[in-house]
Amino acid sequence: MDLLSNLCLGFETALQWQNILFCLLGVALGTAVGVLPGIGPTATIAMLLPITSSFDEPVTAIIMLAGIYYGPQYGGSTTAILINLPGESSSAVTAIDGYEMAERGRAGVALATAAIASFVAGTVATVVLAVAAPPLTVLALSSGAAGHFALVVLGLIVSIALARGSVLKALAMIVLGVLVGCVGQDVHTGTPRFTFGIRELCGGVSFVALAVALFGITEIVTNLVDPQPRREGRGADQAGRPHAQP
Secondary structure (H helix, E strand, O other), rough: HHHHHHHHHHHHHHOOOHHHHHHHHHHHHHHHHEEEEEOHHHHHHHHHHHHHHHOOOOOHHHHHHHHHHHHOOOHHHHHHHHHHOOOOOHHHHHHHHHHHHHHHHHHHHHHHHHHHHHHHHHHHHHHHHHHHHHHHHHHHHHOHHHHHHHHHHHHHHHHOOOOOHHHHHHHHHHHHHHHHHOOOOOOOOOOEEEOOOOOHHOOOOOOHHHHHHHHHHHHHHHHHHHHOOOOOOEOOOOOOEOOOOO
């Protein structure tokens, strides 16, 4: 009953017209900034935080910040679909199928699918998190280092199982990702790992640099070597091949 009453109170506050207006404004601004490659939700909030610092109502400011946070989550998929360059980490998977659809002349369908999926997933995930957070908190606090390690191993195994193509290549990429993720200071002890005396690596390897190197530069070089115009959506069949003209 406490959960339902808290949800009712939250909806009553969030559905006020001024809060909805500022939420829409935050989503629009966050999406516009999030379209720029490499600027994720955290950097977007940091840049747009002065806008909300002058609000009289803290609730309105928090709601607008929430809109600013969710805007880049979708804005990053725009560059991933159009130019194969993820705007932030969660859009890396979108670039796999989204950019292929854009090359076949179905960029609008890919963008609409990403928008609908982002809205539905965000809404469902918020509700599930509100319901499952208390028991998950108790479970997380009761498990120790062994449980956390087993959870990480399970995540890696699931990643290998969901990978397409060669399992050996998927395993190699996951191992490489783990090695790259180990670069930087240890969270608990602060000990530098694999920094090789380079101070800039103490904060870890930037995702922006990895995304630009893996997706952006390779796509630019590929287009320079073998430029291929995108197919039109009306003149291509489902396999992406142009229809024969009579």
